[in-house]
Amino acid sequence: SYAWIFNEYPSFVHQDSRRFVSQETGNLYIAKVETSDVGNYTCVVTNTVTSSRVLGPPTPLVLRNDGVMGEYEPKIEVQFPETVPSAKGTTVKLECFALGK
DSSP states (O other): OEEEEESSTTOBOOOOSSEEEOTTTOOEEESSOOGGGOEEEEEEEEOTTTOOEEEOOOEEEOOOSSOOOOOOOOEEEEOOOSOOOOOTTOOOOOOEEEEOO
């Protein structure tokens, strides 16, 4: 399983309406970055069978002061398989991201 530490352990990133951790890719997505998001982010991968953990290197998030934003065309990113087998009564989660400006 994937999780992210914000600045230092044990301050984990909590998913909410702006933050999402993909359990498919391990990517951390933050929408509408705010000043409070500035800091170091460290990915934590946990083997659910052995309960062992591996931490990646810290990745700093900084805000630009020049007012320039990276602009790119809007797009929807999906990585759905052709079919998703599931048992009746189970939960299926499909990840879809809207990107751009």
